[in-house]
Structures are given as C-alpha cells and as structure tokens.
Amino acid sequence: MAMNCNPKDEVDGGPPCAPGGAAKTRRPDNTAFKQQRLPAWQPILTAGTVLPTFFIVGLIFIPIGIGIFVTSNNIREIEGNVFMYYGLSNFYQNHRRYVKSRDDSQLNGDPSALHNPSKECEPYRRNEDLPIAPCGAIANSMFNDTLELFLVSNESDPTPKPIRLQRKGIAWWTDKHVKFRNPPGEGTLEEKFKGTTKPVNWPNPVYMLDSEEDNNGFINEDLIVWMRTAALPTFRKLYRLIERTDDLHPTLPAGQYFLNITYNYPVHSFDGRKRMILSTISWMGGKNPFLGIAYITVGSISFLLGVVLLVINHKYRNSSNTADT
C-alpha cells in the first residue's frame, strides 16, 4: 500500500495516490484565513501618502484655531446671560480621602443609607450618635459664603440696587433630577430627615438650605455643585446666574457695582484664595485661549512639516534621478 502510494513509482504522472482516510483528515483546510491569505488592504505610510495629510491637517486646524481664539476673546463683552462663579485655590477637592468621603446612596435618598451612612464618610459619619446627613468631608466643607451683587445705577442715586441672582440651573440636570434625591416619606422635609443631624460645620441642617421646596435638602443646587469634586486644586464653581431681562438692555449695564460678601468660609488656614468671576458663555464655554492657540500652533506645525517633507521628497527625487542617469 505504502509502496503503491509513492508517487515516484508512478509511471505516467497520474494522480499520485487516492486520498486515504487518514491523509484526508490531517490535511489542513484550504481557506483564506487558515492559509493567511485573507484579502487585505496594505497601506504604507510613505511621504507621498502622508504629505497631503499634513497639509490638510494644517489647512483645517488653523481656521478652527482662529475661530476658537476669536470666540474666546469676545467673551468679555457682557451680553446674554451672565454667570457668576466663585473660585478657590489651594483647595484639594481631589484629595483621595476627600473624594471618597461621601455616600451616594444617602444623597440618592436611600433611607437605610440616610440613617447608616457609608464607612467612607469617617470621620464625618456620625455626630453625637446621630448619622450626619449629608455625611462626609465634602458635604461638611460646603462653601457657605454669600455673594450679593448691587448696582449703583448712577452717582445721583447712591442706593445700590440688588441684581437678581438665580439660584437654580447651576447644577447638572441629571444630578438634580436623578442622582440627588431627598429621602422618601410623608410630611415636610424636616420630618424626612428626622433622626439625622447636620454636618458639624454647617450652621443649619440640610433641610434649611433654601426656602424653596424644590431646591432644598439634598437637591439644593449649591450642595450638588459642591459635591461635584473639582479636578484640580484651583477651581471655580458656578454660583449664580444673572439672566438677561430684555433684549434692549445689557444684562449688566455699565456702572458701578458692589459685591457684598458674607464671609463665612475660612481659606487662610490652607493658604487659599477666594475669587468671584463674572463671565458670559459662548458655544464653547468661558474664556480660554488655550484651545485656540493650540489649534493654530498644531495647524502651523503640521503645515510646516508638510513643506519640509515636500522639500525632502523633492531633493530625494532629484538625487535619485541624477544617480540613475
């Protein structure tokens, strides 16, 4: 059998041997995948292909950059809504011990978590044997200065006119409506929070943060804003909105303003600074020249590299031409 199957013994090159059962099973499939012959696109990064890319990137990025830059620079003109921020520096909201010192279940209105807050809240978990609501270092250190803005309309009328500052709309919608919830139950907010105590540093309990029902307790927007820990030690947070009343007058007409600060929040101990920022907002947020400049720079570099590559490529062609002739 084995001898017969030997193709060398075949005289006239017919089929060498009938495929035996064993050989058939051992024989690998002739599929494109198994033979590593799948059809494939085989791109290669050469100067030729990359050159146009560099130019295109340059041509796209530079205008974008200029656009962003101009937008960003126009932001100081006070039209439309004005946003009032407070800023703190040297305040490490992103410290690990601080970031985790909260109980999201409690803030979401979970009754069991309300009365038995997470261990992560230590040492701001209980006070005098009562659970703290809201517990944790973040809530405990909530910013509690009051900022008020007054306009001195003209010199003849020295009485400052208060500017209406809106307290709602400063937090993420999803936070306010989903992530943060007051505890369930009947009765007033105070009753819902029964059996808990206020954070140590707070003057009032959580149900007395605001007079309005839909901005009180855990869904108080000042609290929600504060609870979103900042990424960097110098940060700002949205404090109030100044809505534009009508189209004829600017939101904040030119004039003299008073800023009245009720000073509660100590920053001196950690070498911090407080700021108040008034800003308008464009489609791309507040004033930030970085993005615009970055786009212009990258666009120019890319364009420049394109030119350099073109030169290299050209030189290369020339030299190879002369070498060949």
Add this chain to the structure above:
Amino acid sequence: CAGEEDWVDSRTIYVGHKEPPPGAEAYIPQRYPDNRIVSSKYTFWNFIPKNLFEQFRRIANFYFLIIFLVQLIIDTPTSPVTSGLPLFFVITVTAIKQGYEDWLRHKADNAMNQCPVHFIQHGKLVRKQSRKLRVGDIVMVKENETFPCDLIFLSSNRGDGTCHVTTASLDGESSHKTHYAIQDTKGFHTEEDIDALHATIECEQPQPDLYKFVGRINVYSNLSDPVVRSWPIRDESPSLMLWVAIYTGMETKMALNYQSKSQKRSAVEKSMNVFLVVYLCILISKALVNTVLKYVWQSEPFRDEPWYNQKTESERQRNLFLRAFTDFLAFMVLFNYIIPVSMYVTVEMQKFLGSYFITWDEDMFDEETGEGPLVNTSDLNEELGQVEYIFTDKTGTLTENNMAFKECCIEGHVYVPHVICNGQVLPDSSGIDMIDSSPGVSSREREELFFRALCLCHTVQVKDEDHVDGPRKSPDSGKSCIYISSSPDEVALVEGVQRLGFTYLRLKDSYMEILNRNGDIERFELLEVLSFDSVRRRMSVIVRSTAGEIYLFCKGADSSIFPRVIEGKVDQIRSRVERNAVEGLRTLCVAYKRLIPEEYEGVCGLLQAAKVALQDREKKLAEAYEQIEKDLILLGATAVEDRLQEKAADTIEALQKAGIKVWVLTGDKMETAAATCYACRLFRRGTQLLELTTKRIEEQSLHDVLFELSKTVLRCSGSLTRDHFSGLSTDMHDYGLIIDGAALSLIMKPREDGSSANYRELFLDICRNCSAVLCCRMAPLQKAQIVKLIKFSKEHPITLAIGDGANDVSMILEAHVGIGVIGKEGRQAARNSDYAIPKFKHLKKMLLVHGHFYYIRISELVQYFFYKNVCFIFPQFLYQFFCGFSQQTLYDTAYLTLYNISFTSLPILLYSLMEQHVGVDVLKRDPSLYRDIAKNALLRWRVFIYWTFLGVFDALVFFFGAYFMFENTTVTSNGQMFGNWTFGTLVFTVMVFTVTLKLALDTHYWTWINHFVIWGSLLFYVVFSLLWGGIIWPFLSYQRMYYVFIHMLSCGPAWLGILLLITVSLLPDILKKVLCRQLWPTATERTQNTHCPDSSPELAPAASLQSPGALGPRPTAALRDAPTRKVPCVLWRSEEYAVLLPTRASPVTVTVPAFCRDAPT
C-alpha cells in the same frame, strides 16, 4: 585492552541472577533501577504544589501575586478584584494546560513501560512488562523487535552466533551491523541451555558514550575475558536471540543520551523580562518619588490635614513609618498597571493561537506521508525568526536515506541504468544507456570485467527470499533477494549492477555465484578479502575464476586508487569522478589486476605472516595490504547517490542567503557526509575544505593544526565578511570545515594547564569564518555539545537543530529551537522537538515566513503593550502632583480594569495574529529580508526607549492638554462646571483613541478582521461609556460616573480637544515613520515600497507591467526597465534588483542537474 583499562566504578552483573559457584567470587547483590522510563514531570500528588511553585517562579506571576496580597491587606485606591481575578485566571489556565501535557507524557511512558518483553526465568520463557525487567535478566528478542534496554549479546539461533542490528534510533545509522555473540555463550541456544549458564559480567557504570563499552564476562566453567562492544537496540536479523540486560531504565545509554527537557525561553521572552525589570524599576522609583514628595509636601500640617479634610482617629495614631510604607505600597498598586497581567495573557494567547497557522499551513503538508507540521511548544514561535545557526542531521534529514546507483563510468564511457532515468523498472540488460559512442570489442571485455568486479568486491550478504518484509528489497521483481551490508553503498552498487545485467546470487562454500547477462551462473572462488578501513579507504578481494585465473579487484575512494594505478584512462575517469563528487554523488573507483599463481603465493605469504603476528598486527596487515594493492589497472568509477530530500539544496541556499549558518552534524563517515554537503550545495565548487580530523591530528599536534587553520581562515576573513553582508557570497575565499567526533572531543577536553579554553576559542574563531561546517562521526551527546558550544559562545547566537532520529534528540533539546523531521522510522525526534515538519524543505517556509511573521508580530505586541501602559499610567503619576499625592485615581475603576482587558486588548491580539508587513511570497523569494530582524532587531534598547518615550510624550499630551483645557475655566455652553471624573474621562478617551489609532498606523495588513476589531473596540469603548454613565448602577456604592461621559460629549470644546490631542499625539510617530522610511529605509521597507502597488500612485503603472496581459515576451526585462522611468523608486529598485538578480539567476544555472535528479518523474 579490556581488563587493563581502569574504570572508576564498575558493576558486576550476575547473568540470570545466579550466584557464582562458591569460591569464585563473593556474591554481592546489587541494586539497580528497574526498567521504567520516566519522562513526566508531576505525579498526581505533587501536581498542585509543584505546579504553583513553578508558576510563581516566573517573575511576572510572583509580582502580580504580591500586588494582589498588598491590595488585600492595605487600603488601596483600587479593589483587589482588579488584579486578583486576571491572575487567578492565568494561573488556572496554565495549570490546566501543563497538567494535560503531563498526563499525555504519563500515557506515553506507560505505553513504553508496559510493552511486553520475553525473558527467561528458571529455564522457562516468561512474558512480562518491559518495566519489570531487571539488570541480569536474560531476554529473548525476536526478529524485528526493539530492544527494551541495553543488552549484551549471548547467543542466537544462527550457527555462527551473529546477528544484524540497526542502530538508527541511536545514532542514525540505518545500516546493518553485524554483532557477534560471546564465544563462550554462543552455544547456549535454548531456554534450558541458558539456564545452565553461570556467569558474571563486570562492566563500568552507565555512561553516555555510545561507542564505548568495556566489560569482562566470567563464565564459570571456562574462564575468559572477551570484550563486548555492542549494545544494539534494533534488530532485524532472522533469528531468535538471547541477551542479558546490563543497563536498564533511566540508566540505558539511550536515556543517558537524552537530556532533561528543560523549558526553553525565546530571546523575545528574555528581552521582555529585561524590559519588565526596567518597568519594575520605573514603577518603584515612581512610587518612591511620590511617597517622598508626599511627605515633603505634607510637612506643613495644613496640607496634611486641612480643616475640611480631617483624618480619622486611627489614621492619626498610626506610626509614621508604617504610614509611609503603606503609602508606598498604595502608590505601587496605583501604578501597577504599567506591568499588566493582560500582557502575559495576550502573549500566551498569541503564541498558542498563532501556532495554529503553522499546523494549518498547506505548503508544509506533505502529500506523500499525509503528515503536516506539528507544534509541540508554542513558546518559541518567534524564535524561528531569530535563528543564526542551523545544525542539521544528515541521514534522513538532508537525505532520504535511500541509496541509489546512479551511473558508472567505464573507460571513460558513461553508463546510466534506465531505471533511474525515467522511473521505469527494466529488469533486463537493455537498461543500459550509453552516453558515448559504443565501445569496441576490447572495451566490451573491460566492461564485463568491471561489472564482475562490482559483483565480487564487496561484503554484502544475501538474505533468503522467504523473508519478504525485509528492509532492502530489490526492486527487481524477477528475482527477489535482499542484500544486507554494513555499508548501504555496497548494497546500492550490487543492486545497480544487477540492473545492468549481473546479479550477485550468494556466497556458498567460499564460492561467489554470479548470474551474468546471458543467464549463466559464474562461480568465483573467494580467496582473500582485504577488508575496508577508513585509513586506506579501499577494499579488495582476490578471487579465482573457474578458468583458474586469479584476479584482485579493488574498490575505493578516488584518492586512494589513482596513485596505485599504472594503466587505464585515468584522466577521463578522474574528470568524471570529480564532476560527480561536486554533484554530491558518492564516488568509488574500481581497479583490478591479474595475479599469476606465483604472485598469489607471495600475497598469501605476506597476508599469512601479518595475520599471525602477535604484535602490531594491525600495522603489519596494513603494510601487507599496501604491498598487495598496487600496480592496478583502472577499470572505471561508480557513482551512488544518497538521494537528497526534495529541494534540500534550494532550502539550504535560501537559508544561507538569510544569513543563517548551516552546520551538518552526522554520525556518518566523512566521505559520505562530504558528498552530501556537496550535493546540497553547502560546499560548492570553490569551497576550500579545511580538515580537522583525527587523521590529521595524528600527524600534527592539535595545537599546530588549529593554529594553521586559523591562519588560513583569518587571512581572508575581511573580504569574506564583506561578501557575506552584501548577500553575494561569491565562491572566492569560501571555507568549509570538516571535523570529526574524536577531534572535537580533543578540543573540548579540559587540559591540565587550562589551555582548553584557548582551543575552544580558536576553534570557534575558525568556525565563525567558515561558511559551512561539517561534523562527522558524532555521538548524540557530541552533537549537543557542539550546539552548546555555539550557543554559549560570546555572541550568544540563536541556534536551531533539526533531525529525524533518536540520535538527534539531545541536540534538538539543547538548541534554542529543536525541529524534528517526521521520519519514516521512529518519531522520537518529532516527539522531543519543539516543532516537527514532514520534510527538510519545509524549514524554509518555517523560518523565512512563519518565523519572520511571528517575530515582528510579537515584538510589536511587546513594545505596544509597554507603550500603551505608559500612556495609561503616566497621567496617573502626573495627577498625583495635583491632588496632594493622595493616590487619587484619575480614571474610574471600570476604566482601570477594562482598559487592558477589553478596550485595547483585541486590536493588538488580532494584529499579532494577522500582521503581514510583507507578503508571504516576497519573504520566500527574498531570504535576505530575514537579516532585517536578526539579532532581535525590533527589541533593541533603542527601539524600546523610543516606544517608552513615545508613551511618555503621549501621556504628557493627554494630561496637560486636558489640564490646560480645564484649568480654571468653563467648557460647557451652559456655564456649568465639570469635576475630576470628567477630567479623567477626557484623558482616558483621548488615550483609548490614540493608542488604538497608533496600532492602526502600524498595521500593514488590514483584513476585515482588523477593521472589525479596531473600529469595533473604539465603538465598544464609546458604547460602554455611554451605558456605564447612563444608569444609576444599584450594586455600586458610588455613582461618580453618572452622565459624566455624556455631559462631556455634549460640549464642543471636548470634541475639539479630543481631536487636537489625538492629532498631536500621533504626529511625531507618523513623522518618524515617514522620515525613517525616506531617509534610512531598511530592506523590508524597500520591498514594501516596491511590492505594494497602492503605496504611491506613481508605482501603479510599474505594477501593471508585471501582469502578464500587458506584458511582452520578456517579463523580467520589462520589470527591470520599469523603475528607471518611475521617479521615486529608482534607487530602491536598482539596489533591490542588485540583490535579487543573482538570487533568481543562480538556481537556474546551477540547479539544472540537481533539479532533474529531484524531480520524481
């Protein structure tokens, strides 16, 4: 010489376990191991502890274990699950795999140990399992059985007490060796007889040298000390035989020649481990720096514990050093992802899955045997791309181990049997094909004399017809007789002459019978046999014809015949012989002389005197032979071919072009081996052969020979190396070294004065400068020794050993990569190898294509993994500077866990399975591309540092890009602010995209699968993030990611920022790629440029010229002309073709004869 030799330690074996008669010697029962073969590693009981121990000995596994334990013990930023789960998975999978493999080994061992053996106990034949065999047992072996252990031949049922044994599975020589039973025992034929034997054997303790055995047998009744020099293993002689076991089980020469199968590590894995250590250092220093900075920064109490962020009481009370240490560990855990578990998983998977492409390869499937390649370890796939030295066995690997009579040349006329020419079997004399004009009448006479000489001058024995399944059946269907000889060449010659009309029938009562062309039987009386020895390199017979004429026929190597010839057409025959030798045929010259009776008397006297001499008998015999074999008349020459394996020469040529040095290691004798080397074009016409053989060392001292050789070689080494680099090794200054086993052991033997190291260095120096090395007469362990010598020489080259027999096992195990050729007989080599292939020619695809692919794949895999984890972890490190060194994570836990597992795992895995930077055909066609990746080129420090810095750069871009975007400003259009998680998510998003696109830039082979996984994993990331942030997850204690991702995407600047940062991150890499390709292209890149038609539009017309339709009659010319018109590729192409053209041309001009030979029909 037996008893005098002092052996350090000896054993006394009581044959048949019988005590010697009292008074002879004290009976000391000795304990020997039983005949159990153990190759398995674990037992049922020790599997779990031993396997765990072995697994945790791997530095990476140990590291992950430590990290896991740390996470369990202390409060760390991430949960222990993130590292515990993958580790558990990896350990379990590996344990299952290893357990399964060991189970297979147990099964194989059991099969071996339980095969039945017949042995004689108390005069009866008993059948037992092989493992129960003990030293001293008397074993009966039947025809064609395999020996269970090392044995001494006592007797056979042949009258003369001989047997024929092949040692193919031991040393690869498949020829039959005749072994003689001990004189005193050869009379014991039956079970009862042998029971009466009282004897002890004294011999040395087991040692691995196959060719050395010294012992003494004491037979009580007739004391004598014959020496046994045989431990045959495979028997094919026609008799029942009785043997006594001397070495059993793991003490057999075979087992001692096996080496323990240690785990092999590839060069890539070694570099990976080095990189790992570097990263470990980076990790530790990062953690250290952060810890130190943390305490410096915290030295002011308002920072350590500001009023808004107080510690708990227990934290305050903790010891400062303990606190610092915990912080250090916490940093370690935070940054530990820089060395990801997933890298090991991915590498293992890549190797395991990738090896299937070898088994699936249709090109490596052998139709004839129905065998495909086997992969026994997948750990070494990439090592196939790194081979610098190949050590190949000859018999059965390079050759088919199948001698065939090729042609003979009588008086300058060439005769070729038809049989080989067209594959047809022609039994009668019409098979002679004369190439020249037909000879005259006197020539006719010479011709017949030549054939008779061939028929008579040999030591072939004829086996009776009734044994049909013998090994060497004559293809002649008319008369089936089997020739057996210790030299396969002789068999081939006798068979060849048979086809030319003269059949050797038998030797009967010292008459040799020949069937001549006319169908008559001629009888010659065999007077003397002047047997072959390797010094004379010839043999002679003296016969008397029926007519009473006395002839001396002499057959031998050309060099030993020509000087003794006084008549004949020496020049024509010499030229033919030389031509044949270069073709790789084994040539022999045949001469004769007629002796008149008086001369014969003289000859007889001479021989008789020499034979009876008591001292220097060998020397006197040699002198007598010298005197007798002279004044010969040259008849002609023969050429026998040890048929090369298909495309063996082609393969070797390609491998040499790839910069690989090919050494042939064989147990065979020098002439044969050298002929094969010529045939497979390892030695070429211009190769100057340097011999380092025992013969030469006897003439000069080893010292002198070595220095002389090194002087010869080094003189021209300068030009030689340059030739080698250009890939155009011309035949000038091409050296080939031939060394034999004895000379090698002299070189390796340590000397008293410690000068052996010098010899070794010198020897290595010579070898390095030779383009080919042939080592003959090698014992298996010596083969391994050579491999080891090269492996540990100062460049630490990667070695590959390939062989088919059990004698190659030790070298297969020793080399970095061991490849077994799935042989016709025995699968030991295939079983012990790392990879097994059906034919030698498959080595080409294995190395040049698969090896190359695997190497570039895995090196990219390793570098990319380190790169992507630098990108991943470095921003975390930077963030510590902005969060008061508090170990705050930048990314959410889900991102930390899934980054390596799912967001970035599949693209690189699939890349590392599918990537083909150049096509398969190109790699096969242009072996020199293999040099581009030699010496671990893609994992050099420069490359590694580049990747690491690229990672650091990208990480800086991500982090500070996000930093400047977020710093002190609003990015939303409704004035609301983002928190730290949005910041982290932005960095993470940019990172996932950059890292994936970076891989996309590196991919040269985009199949739909690549598209699917690359775009798919990006899509998966987005979908996952939307989902992860879209729901309040009830089982989580925190909801930090709620809507973070969606809010981020809802603002324009985030999009713009992501786009910008990705562009900036990728820009330098693109620039580097393009510039390197343009200014310093590697050979591979040049080929890519040439072979990829869509690489640039200018190339398209050139490519279309290649298609046959648009082409004139001269495709190559058109192809060659094309680039001169096309601008960007001219230089590359002209160089390319400078390299390619000789490659293409040489097979055509040189191979024609070889090709004809190789072609089956």
